[in-house]
Amino acid sequence: MSAPVIDIRGLVTRFGTNVVHQDIDLSVEAGEVVALVGGSGSGKTTLLRQVIGLLRPDAGQIRVFGQPLFSGDALADRRLRQRFGVLFQQGALFSALNVLENIAFPLRELRWLDRATIRDLVMMKLAMVELEPRHAWLMPSELSGGMIKRVALARALSLEPELLLLDEPTAGLDPDRSAAFVSLIRTLRGQLGLTVVLVTHDIDTLAALATRVAVLGERRILAYGPLDHVMNVDHPFIQNFFASDRLQRRPDVTVR
Amino acid sequence: MSAPTVSFDREGAAPVASLCGDWTLQGLEGRVDALRAALDTGEARAAARWDLTGIARIDSLGACLLWRIWGDRLPPTLDAGEHTLAMLESASVLGTRSRLATPQSTSFDSLAQLGRAGLSFGRQIGDLVALIGQLLLDLLHIARWPRDAPLREISANLYKTGVSALPITALVGFLIGVVLSYLSALQLKTFGADVFIINILGIGIVRELGPVLVAVLVAGRSGSAMTAQLGVMRVTEEIDALATMGVPRSLRLVLPKVLALVTALPLLVLWTSSAALFGGMVAASIQLDMSYGFFLDTLPRVVPIANLYIGLAKGVAFGLVIALVACHFGLSVKPNTESLSSNTTKSVVSAITCVILVDALFAIATRHIGLPGG
Structure with missing residues (x-):
């Protein structure tokens, strides 16, 4: 199967006059684990909810398994959601x-x-x-x-399911449990051959799971690619996001 | 996607069963029974070797189906791909069916349930008494430290339970007044006792109907709202958050509701009784040609003022009962949706039942007061 599992084209989201997404394009291939990261309010969860079909985008199209989420055929819509x-x-x-x-x-x-x-x-x-x-x-x-x-x-x-969507899978878990949960997801993904999209703030989760990372910010996708590639993108937000984490992991530096 | 299939090969003495296709949730839809039947034959039981290499995809459903068909174990000789084998091994957690049986119910259970219901009723009464005690302590506390009085909350509750209930109570009161007057007038006319319509309406509405009508409306309207509000606050841990800030929940949440309803209900009784009397007066003037002036002039002469006091006292008592019951059920909501809905229902039903009960007590206690010839 060569068609992408999720295919987002020209997505626009507005809340009143506040534009959250402007012309976002994103596609997720089968078998990948894509992490959506971004600052608070950058619309990560909104994007996820649009992929699930809980929210309708103001413009643009989202296709899951090559089919539109709202086809107008109740039975087909239901079948799609069961996947x-x-x-x-x-x-x-x-x-x-x-x-x-x-x-x-x-x-x-x-x-x-x-x-x-x-x-x-x-x-x-x-x-x-x-x-x-x-x-x-x-x-x-x-x-x-x-x-x-x-x-x-x-x-x-x-x-x-062939596609698993995770919204902050490790939020609210202590580091031990969160590591255990991440390894559980990784094992299951190996066993079941899942495609996974996750929203997360936690860089440990990201590093352990994601094959690709999409950084949301400034109403668009700032970078999309493997983690080491994304980490080297020269953009203030991205540098900040990963730098603060590197700082925290160095035992000789105290973070205030 | 290919359909799951079963076929049997006889190679001399050792028959081989081969499975092919997609043994997945989608592939198996509508074919489970047919496959079970195909695998539950003498041929299948005699199979010496199982060939599963033809299976393209298999998921938990396929694995669990095969596990059960094989009698809760893997067959001794099995050819399968790595993935299929892993899936089948994950089905081995099922073990034999009896291991996963639900806790069985015994004949004692119904007796135990009866006992539990009794104990729970006793606990409810205990909690209610504790709540009343706590409210008395809170009142003492306020008497000593008047600055702690939750005045804003009381005022907000007065508005919610009193002011915003004015239109609906007036409408219901007016209509009941019209109906009562119309029906009584029909009867009285045949006896030529038209003038007694004022006695009937006056005593009936002021003493009995007004208070009970308001209590039922308020129990449905404000009682349920109070229970739901406190219940949701429990579900979302807001009550715990208040407690950690050193704000006692009874003083800030329960007391204002009780005080507000105790204040608002007698006023609503006055308002609704007036509306009902007005409705009755309008109907009487249409039906019996009784002038408004005559009606208003006669009313105070045939209805002793004690009836009004009894009506207002009932209002106070009903308000207390409704608020206490509503808050009690609100605070005993468990953190799930089912408990919230059942407690809201219980709150309204219990509040109305208690109101009727208290009304009966009032009727007995005041049987010598305010009735002509009583």
């Missing part, structure tokens, strides 16, 4: 359902799988995200932050 999984920043687990029902929900919505098979699939997904069967009967309010992310990841994976 990607989304991990929301806060997990967005259904608080009234337990872990088992949360992960089973998208499978039940297919309406052709029997209960026992759904139960088996949920247990496999739980094992994939390294949770134990006894966790299946917990409610979301009884889970720790790291477990919420894992359950949300399991739910995002339940329809065997």
